[in-house]
Amino acid sequence: MTGMKKVLVIGLDCAPPSIVFERRREFPTLNRLMREGCWAKFRTCHPPITIPAWMAMCTSRTAGDMGTYGFRHRKGRSYKEIDLSFSDKITTPAIWDIIAKNDMPSCLVGVPPGFPPKKINGNLISCFMTPDADREYTYPHSLKQEIEARFGKYIFDVRFRTEDRDKLLKGLYDMTRQHFDAISYLIKNKPWRFFMFVEIGVDRANHAFWKFFDKSHNFYSPGNKYENAIIDYYKFLDDNIAKLLALLDDDTIVFVVSDHGAKAMKGAFCINQWLIEKGYLVLKNNPAPGSSLEEADVDWSRTKAWGWGGYYARIFLNVKGREDEGSILPFRYEAWREKLKKELQAIKGPGGEHWNTKAYRPNELFKDPKGNPADLIVYLDDLSWRSAGTLGHESIYLPENDKGPDDAVHDWDGIFIMHDPKREMGKDLGTVSIFDLAPTALDLLGVDVPKEMEGKSLLERSFVDV
16 A cells, blocks of 8 residues: 555544644644644534534535534424434535545544444444444444454443543543554554544543633633643643554645634523523423423414524524424514524623624525524524523523533634645644545545535645645
């Protein structure tokens, strides 16, 4: 395989420029890759969350093209039933599907959504969405026994919304160590031209320890026990990345990327309580504190809209003829949606402060949105406030997440680093798009870039030697 270009994509879920770039001297391996290669802020997709962002990166197609807008989606037009966004929901060709037509093998580890494992030309280990290690989680199926014989029962994720942070830290290190051991094994022992893995531990560390680390966080306390937990974990990652790079030849181009960034969470906004206050959502009785919408006794015949919680808010309108108990006449749908959009964007903070909230119709973000998107996609105060879907709280403003400890929210810019061992660049590309990775990887591998892709190859901008 000597002389043939190969591509290794190192995915660090949720890694932000504020850590990797601004503190680069604390991470000698990543710093070297930047110094010798090129780097940029990596502008993520709409909506800026793990699913669909990783597949937007690998397909160079929007969430609207894929019909996938988050970890879960509404089941038909049900008020309360949901489906999860497993791998079978993604039918858009990704990098590994495209190069397989040129008989190029791939290895994938932890790329979401990776469960259930799909057949690929190569080897695959599923992602954190895998329910447990008793399931089939590899392709081929025999790879499961091969991995477990060497590294034990596979660890897909850790419980990060917990107050037992000592246990969480141990779990993070154990999981990440095992992942890198398995990845090293595959690099050395399996054929590949394209290799990609995603380490979910980065996301978990950020969400669990951000308030201990970020001096701007509302709950930061100087000198706390976990003040260095995030940076120490990133240093651990940096050491493990160095060991991986030592396994590569000079024909391997390395990318280090993240699907989105991270920043301090200012609080959680109770979207359904706000909808109740505004008269859009009508309940038949008062809910218990912290109740989910699924538990509430909703008067759907009088309800105009309801919402979902998450790092962004999804708002659904109750349309006659579309929903079972729709209350909005179809010819009034756009008027109601525009009214609600304006009111959402006018929401102020708990102290009356201005919020930079944006509410979008799906067709404002996507050319032809497929699947079953929400009627409005809402980013509260430029993502600084999480959407809380639960009910019965004393205020519509919560100081913390309503679903357990979570200190961070997502941010628009992730990280992008590209390194060619045969060419020293040291170039800051400014900002590039998450959609640019797939065209660039295909270009490096000598494969034609499909015209449907949203992004562009970065080879001319980066001066990578091809």
